[in-house]
């Protein structure tokens with residue numbers, strides 16, 4: 001059984017991952033901004049045992065959030081061995097941005113990149129002591145190549161990719177394995193405004209939760225670092 005911290009579990013990919021992990025009998029500690037947002041959802045806390053699912057307030061923009069989430073998790077579960085980073089925002093700020101856009105660039109870097117670094121850094125002793133720790137980050141194909149002009153988003157995801165590679169290097173001897181999942185479009189709230197591809201032709205959040213589930217079942221000598229998922233052909 002794994003004990004998993006997961007961000008971004010209030011919707012989309014994170015919600016499906018949390019649900020699947022609960023169904024598979026793992027313990028899950030979700031970090032979300034609005035504790036009431038899970039009511040009526042597939043991980044409504046009233047429908048899951050308290051010793052299997054705990055909710056914690058987590059805002060990637062709040063400095064003390066990670067520390068509080070981790071310490072509450074350790075208090076309830078003793079420790080944890082897995083961190084799944086799914087919280088993220090889509091920014092459309094382009095390369096030729098305006099002065100006014102600088103705040104959004106900063107916010108995008110904080111949520112998509114720096115907050116993951118912070119969470120992983122503070123989780124390190126627990127992931128290490130388990131000797132079989134895992135970190136999975138939902139990056140994006142935008143962390144692999146810059147397509148079009150989503151400058152802020154793409155920069156944040158390249159930076160995330162980079163820190164994940166470093167985490168893999170630093171964590172290897174401690175038994176920590178890191179995986180970056182890099183999808184193209186996934187049919188969630190984030191992709192709602194996309195008109196160039198039908199929703200049913202996008203990857204589905206369930207597909208990503210299935211991949212996570214497989215990753216967590218693999219032995220540490222067979223965990224891939226990077227999984228790229230294209231829902232449409234890119235040449």
Ligand SMILES: NC(=O)c1ccc[n+]([C@@H]2O[C@H](COP(=O)([O-])OP(=O)(O)OC[C@H]3O[C@@H](n4cnc5c(N)ncnc54)[C@H](OP(=O)(O)O)[C@@H]3O)[C@@H](O)[C@H]2O)c1
Nearest residue numbers: 008010011012013033059060087088138140185186188190
């Ligand atoms: N959908 C796609 O096409 C796609 C493709 C590639 C990669 N991704 C990545 O996949 C991840 C999940 O996205 P999604 O598609 O599931 O979108 P989503 O449904 O919009 O979910 C985004 C999640 O991030 C959380 N979040 C946003 N700002 C936060 C903050 N300041 N602090 C804590 N949590 C925050 C949201 O919480 P609230 O409910 O509180 O807003 C929500 O749970 C993101 O990292 C995204 O970049 C998505």
